[in-house]
Structures are given as C-alpha cells and as structure tokens.
Amino acid sequence: MAIAARIKESMEKSSWVRKMFEAGAEMKMRFGAENVFDFSIGNPNVPPPADFQKALESMTALNVPNKHGYMPNAGYPDVRAKVASFISDEQGVTLGAESVIMTCGAGGGLNVALKTILNPGDKVLVNTPYFVEYGFYVDNHGGVLEPVPCGENFDLDLEALASRIDEKTAAVIINSPNNPSGKIYDKATIKSLGELLERESKRIGRTIYLLSDEPYRKIVFDGVDVPGIFEYYRNSMIVTSYSKDLSLPGERIGWLAVNPQADDFADIIAGAVLCNRILGYVNAPGIMQRVVGELQGRSVDIDLYEKKRDLLSEGLKDIGYDFLLPKGTFYLFPKAPGGDDLKVVEILRDEKILGVPGRGFGMPGYFRLSFCVDDSVIINSLPAFRRAMDRF
C-alpha cells in the first residue's frame, strides 16, 4: 500500500467541480478558450477594489521590525481588533479582539473549528445543497458529515434537522448565502434554528455548535439583508474569507469568530488557536492579514455580479430553464431538465458549456452555473443553452 487507503478512495471520488475544471482545461486546449463557456468554478473574475491595491502597496512599503516574522498564532492583535469591531457592527453583538482568529481562508477556519470541537465519530449536520468540501473537512478530524435534505426553495428544513440530532451530534453547518443555491436564510429561520439548537442541546446533554460559513455574505442582490447568527444562538462561530468579496481566493485569508456568549468561550478560543498551530497553518499569511485589516467592510463592485446574474437568469428563463432567482453568491442552480443532472451536464458539455451536476452538492436533479465570468461568456453561451434545451 503506497498511499493512505482513505486518500486513494478520496482521489477516486474527487470533486465534481474539479472534474469539470479539468474537462474544461482539456476542451479549451482543443477548441480554444474563447469557444468554451466555462461556468464550472467559482473563481471571482471581478478585480479586487482599488483600495486593495493601495493597501497592498502600503503594506509592501511598511517598514517595521520583524515585519514578516512570527506573530501570535491567532494573528496580529491590531488586525484582530479591527475585524472584531467590524463583526460587532454587523452582528449586533460586541466582540473583542480575543474572539477573532485570523485563518488561511474559510477552508482553514472550518478545519480549525471542526478540529476544536469534534470527538471521534461525532456527527455534523448540514442541509443540502452544500459545498462538497465540508465532507472532507469533517472527515479530517474524525467526524462524519450527515447531509439532510433541505426544505422548499432550498430553505432550511428545521424539522428534518431536529430529527437527525442525537448524542453524537456536535455541530450544524449553515452557509448563507448558499453555494450553490444562492439562498439566504431569513431572520425568522435563523431565530428558529437557534431555538432548536438550544432545545436539542439540552435534550442530548451536550453543546451543539452552529458553524456559519459566510464567504458570500457581501455578495447579495436586490437589497436583501443577511441576518447575523450571534444574536440568535450563543454557541456559534462564524468562518469566512475575503476570497469572494475582495476577489482574493489565491491569497488564503479569512477569519474564525467565536460568539463571546458561547458557554465555553475561553476553551474554544484556546483550542482553536492551538488547532490553527498544530494543523500546520501556524498563522494566516502575514502581509494579507495587514492588508485586510485596512479593508473592513469593503468589497468588489457587487453591481457587476448582479448584472451578470440578471443577464444569465433572463437569458435562461427565456429559453425555458427553471430556477429560483439567487439573492446572493455568484451561482445559479437550475433544475436539470428531465431530472438527470449527469445527463444534462453531459449534453451541456457537448455544447461546450461547463456546469457542475447537483449531486456534487448532495442534490441530484439540479446543476450549478457560476456566473463569475465575463458578460460576453454569458451572452455568447445563450444560443448553446438553447440548443441544449432542444436536446433534453
């Protein structure tokens, strides 16, 4: 046995997003990039805001001792303070710097949070559709991810969630705005979720944590509000990154924030700092910590994404595709015409359109299109979407 059996198995499963990305690279080589309509991957194509470049230049010029050296594993204290102050405004719950740990993106933050709380065999619940990497992240730390079918219109199904909670349940993950559905859970839903977790934690005699993965919080349309979670459930953590809202996914910068009202706040923070260290992250990349410290509340021009959403959704609606208009993210998640998402993705691929089957998000019967692409890709793809529709 050469490599770990579990890794060999994971390699064979791999991820649908990655498979489509690879198929796409091959198609682009064969047909020319301009002839392939690649809606497969969520790689932001809107440039970072001008303030980002200014902050990067200023941090590059910064002259302080030990500039690129080790800092506390949780990050630069002043950056943590700035982030905490921003979160306090956003959540309506006052956080100090000690509530925030700077992380290598949201992926890093989720791994840190999960390692901090999971005992071997613990369950983590998530409503479908969900970001497939959650399964790996939970498995990394000896847990088991249990997907629970969502309610109507991709809403949380609180009854279904409650019915799956038992004494092995350590956490529930939510992701709003949701990748891939674009769904935003409203205030009443979050409030009910908080009550449910409070009640169920008591019933099973252990704290069930709410992990809110929020990389798309700022990418919202039509003036919709994303309710905070800290106000509605005290045993909660938020993880996010600046990957999407500042277009920096390659720089791996984000944070984990622990609700200051959490029952075991001090232990969770100390545990998470330890996990950030021993998972080999050690700390979030230094220069990007300093840069994002200067950019609290900033984001790319969201109107550009809203325009892309409208362009794609109006085009596809005219052709006859069936979907819920996303209120956030840069994804559209239509029903697979005929119901078979693999077949739909295959036919689309024949038309040189790359999408991801819904089963890659635990939800067969749908497919995901990332509209963080040039407007021209959207416009030029519509005839191909029409031809595909004729073939379903």
Add this chain to the structure above:
Amino acid sequence: MAIAARIKESMEKSSWVRKMFEAGAEMKMRFGAENVFDFSIGNPNVPPPADFQKALESMTALNVPNKHGYMPNAGYPDVRAKVASFISDEQGVTLGAESVIMTCGAGGGLNVALKTILNPGDKVLVNTPYFVEYGFYVDNHGGVLEPVPCGENFDLDLEALASRIDEKTAAVIINSPNNPSGKIYDKATIKSLGELLERESKRIGRTIYLLSDEPYRKIVFDGVDVPGIFEYYRNSMIVTSYSKDLSLPGERIGWLAVNPQADDFADIIAGAVLCNRILGYVNAPGIMQRVVGELQGRSVDIDLYEKKRDLLSEGLKDIGYDFLLPKGTFYLFPKAPGGDDLKVVEILRDEKILGVPGRGFGMPGYFRLSFCVDDSVIINSLPAFRRAMDRF
C-alpha cells in the same frame, strides 16, 4: 463536553516553546523588554535580503488577469518549475515541475505529506531531539510518532531506528540541520539510512517513506555541506519553507517535493495535491509563491548568524557550559548543568534568561537557546549566564 477531548489534553500539554514564549511576554511587561534575554523562540531577527523587498514590490505591481485568484492546488506552474530546477541542482536528481507542490510553509508540507501516506495506527519514527510539532502533525492524520533516542553527538542511531521498524511503520522523519541540536547528518549516514530503509521496506513488505524536513538547509556554518537525500533513497520527500532562510515565517510559504524515482510517484503527487486542498490550505498564499519564485537560492546573510553563534558559544564555553558547536540552524543545545533541564531553565529564568528545556524536544538533560537575537542580547546576557552557572 465542550471541546474535543484530545484538544483539551493537547492544550494542557501545549508546547514548551510556547510556554516559555508566554512567560517571556509576561517578564518583558514586568521588567522591560531590554532587561529580559529571550532565547526561547526561533523567530529570525535578520531581515529578509534586499532582493526579497524588490521581488515583493514587483509582484505587488504585477498586473495580470486573475492575479489573486485560484490557481491549481499545487501552485503556479511557473513557480513550481523554478523551484524544481533549483532542487535538481541541489539534489543532483532531475525534477520536473510536477514533483513540487507549493505549501503553507513546512508545517503545511509535513501535514500534506503525512495525510497522504498514513493509515490509521501507522507509526512514524524520528530520532531525538526533534521538533515537538511532529507529534501533533502525525496525530492529526491518525498516526503515532515514535521518538527513538539518537546516537552519539546527536547523530542518527541507525540500529536503534531499524530495531523499531515493523509492518506499521509508514515513515521516518529526519531534520538536518537539526532543531534543536544544530547537527548535520553527513553523506555516509544518509547513504546508510537509505540502504536501511530499502532493506527494511523489503522486509516488512511496504514502502517506508523518508520525510526530510529542511528549513535550516541554507543556515550552515564553517563551509559545511548538507547532503541531499534524493540521491540516496528513492521513496523520499523533502519539505521546507522560506521561513528561516528568507526570514519569512509569518508568510507561510514553502514546498513539498517528491522524489521522481519514488515507487508510486504519480499517486503520491495526486494524493498530496488532494490533501493540500482538503486540509483547507487549498493552495500556498499566491503572492508569496510569486515572490519566492524569483528568489531561488537566495538567503539572508548567513554570516550574521555565524557571528551570533560564535559570540554565544565562546561566551558560554568560557563560563563552563558544555555543548557541541552547531554546524547549522540558529540554536545552541547545551547540556543542563546538573542534568535537570527543568531546574536549569527555572534558574535561568530567575536570571531573566529564557530558554527551552530539552524535554520539549524529547531529550531531557539539555536546553535550547535560540541565538536569532540581537548581538547585544547575547553580550548582555553573559553575566546572567555566569550567575546562573554559579547556582547550579
């Protein structure tokens, strides 16, 4: 149960380096930083070379599409190619870009390598003294680190290693130049280690990997050479970072290289790329990948460290401390006068000197001093070292 039992336990053990770091912070508050001689942590105090600043400015100014976006999980292909070419020269074995995965420092690289190869319950051997984080890294992926006492003068004890190898043995970690002893294993030792692993792999019927952790490879003195490992054992990987040789530990940039002659090369690379992704690193920080791509073979001014080594070692030798002169790293690892490393560290602390007990590296009876400090700290500490010696 609020946080994971294993994390609670790890928090209580914590790391000696970290404990001393915290004690130091408290002492500096109390007595003033200039009155505390902090030899506890390996945070490089020599600034990055001027070329680094130039490269950082140039990459900050770089204007390319998708500049901070996702790239392949293994890193930018052109950076991987540059690193591969540099390693080829250094190791005398030709590597292509596909052999190299850019990682979040050596800590990231070790976690990726270990997750790729470890099955539950597998053993990883390491000779003492060793970097204590190895134990966490192995444990993260379900393995067990088994420290094996070193030979004379901190050399590898090959017989002792061989005697511990059984069918659960997945890997051996070496770290040369060694933290904390400063030992560099010579060519004959590496060659014998390669033969041993070849023979033992056959005997137990599985591949034993050699993981060489090399962050101090460029920090060597007296013109000593650090032999490569790829030439001497094919089932091998190197992990390293630019933390020490470019003074960038806060930026988390390094790489993992797999020997192109490894039996299961393609699987290991594909597995490691997957692990880099699913451990939540996703990719090494983008801008620092580009920066180090420009700086292959560069390092800080090593003469500065050599001077510090001489200053500290000559001073301590005069006082009567007993140690092997380190040929690399920025650590001195003297015998604890009287034999009790905890007591020695305590008495030193009374004198406002911070060091780390050898048991923090699996080797009681010694203590570590990091000499990556200002020359003035070394010079001013000598009277305190003398007073301490009188008290042992």
